[in-house]
Amino acid sequence: MLMSIRGVSKSFNGAEILKNVNMDIDQGDVVVILGPSGSGKTTFLRCLNFLEQADGGTMEFHGEKLQLASASKQAIADIRKKTAFVFQNYNLFANKTALENVTLGLTAGRGISKREAREIGLEALQKVGMLERAEYYPSQLSGGQQQRVGIARAIAVKPDVILFDEPTSALDPELVGEVLQVMKSLAQEEGITMIVVTHEMKFAQDVATHVVFMADGVVVEEGSAEDIFSHPKEARTRQFLQRILPEQFEMAALI
Amino acid sequence: MELDWEFMEETLPKVWAGAGVTMELTLLSLLLALPIGFYLAVIRLHGCKTLQGIVRSYVSFVRGTPIVLQILLLYSLLPSVLNVLVQAMGWQINIFEAVDPFWYAVVVFTINTVALLAEVFRSALNSIPRGQMEAGLAIGLSSLQVYLRVIIPQAMVVAMPSICNITVNLVKGTSLAFLMTVKDIMAIGKIAASFGYNYLEAYIDVFFVYLVLCTIIQIFYHLVEGRIGAFRGKRA
Secondary structure, rough: OEEEEEEEEEEOOOOOEEEEEEEEEEOOOEEEEEEEOOOOOHHHHHOOOOOOOOEEEEEEOOOOOEOOOOOOHHHHHHHHHHHHEEOOOOOOOOOOOHHHHHHHHHHHOOOOOOHHHHHHHHHHHOOOOHHOOOOHHHHHOOHHHHHHHHHHHHHOOOOOOEEOOOOOOOOHHHHHHHHHHHHHHHHHOOOEEEEEEEEOOOHHHHHHEEEEEEEOOOOEEEHHHHHHOOOOOOHHHHHHHHHHHHHHHHHHHHH | OOHHHOOOHHHHHHHHHHHHHHHHHHHHHHHHHHHHHHHHHHHHHHOOOHHHHHHHHHHHHHHHOHHHHHHHHHHHHHHHHHHHHHHHOOOOHHHHOOHHHHHHHOOOOOOHHHHHHHHHHHHHHHHOHHHHHHHHOOOOOOOOHHHHHHHHHHHHHHHHHHHHHHHHHHHHHHHHEEEHOOOOHHHHHHHHHHHOOOOOHHHHHHHHHHHHHHHHHHHHHHHHHHOOHHHHOOOO
């Protein structure tokens, strides 16, 4: 077990966003979290990286157990160095070139020499097909290109797990494909462990090793992509899928 | 009415020589105020409630009173306070002769500029999206590292037009230093004029010198902004 998360809870101003959420992640897993907006999936992901501090719950990571609510600064820094985060709106450093975005976590964050970081950075940019744009600033890149650099920034630090927070939600429809393609190849060719919050059902069906359906701050149902998409047990899951994938459900009803 | 061209020609170099004092006063105040103003901005954003309150009232005190009043007040107050201190220490110094009024002017303009800069830096730092900090933390930087490498460089670009504004206003504002008998551009112009009542001519000279100074400063800031803001791409 790479990561074992137990009993995560979180409230904002008295509103309970997460209620006792558990999750287990193995090496090489691609866990896709689905759910309607406001279900707490993004908050859950952010709690794993301490971008949000959970009110309760534990995380066991590489055999080390820690309390999410009271982790020391050092423990938080350690977790952040072993994980990476890909943001919905990319959050590339606006004053850094694509390559500098990728290498900053290596040089400043991990004390790797500039020359070595540059090599790692260029390799990461190549994996996402952005090598030719290495010297471009984010303002000179399209949304899809920025997100690919965001992914390169995440893989460059060789994290044990990459957390994707709706990586394609801010993109124009025609740019979604290039980003999903990159994620798919990372999962299938590089075997990178990922937790992905997304609304891209096709990606979930094709790539996920494990699908988690969340609603109202709880895990309603989880299982393989096949389980969730073809034989959802819970009414709440069926209702959600029907709204998101009406064609498929009408088809299934006819067959 | 006729202008005394000969007088204007003679006076212009004298007035121009005052630009040195004006620029010294401006640069010194600005350089002293930059780090203090930045520090106050950080307090406004991250400090404890009490400190935030102190900074807020300082800013509103400075912004809420005319600079002429601040000059007259401090120029009456500071030497006497210093004198009392010196007396208390038992030193045999006549503070009223030992301290050049130039330094009182530096104090007044620094106090003023600190307040303006604190507001400029605060809004500039605030304008950088939260996501920049989050992204930095997520790749394993400390928040100080994110500040130094990501947020401050971006905030400086945002602040640059306002700092240019403050500098130009400071250059013009220092003309009030004549109230403290500092011999800057304005004071020299007034003194030259008073010999033969050539006020209009002297003022035109002064006008010209300020115009040149402020234009140079604006061009300078424009170049700096273009350089440190290159990452924003081409702007119309």
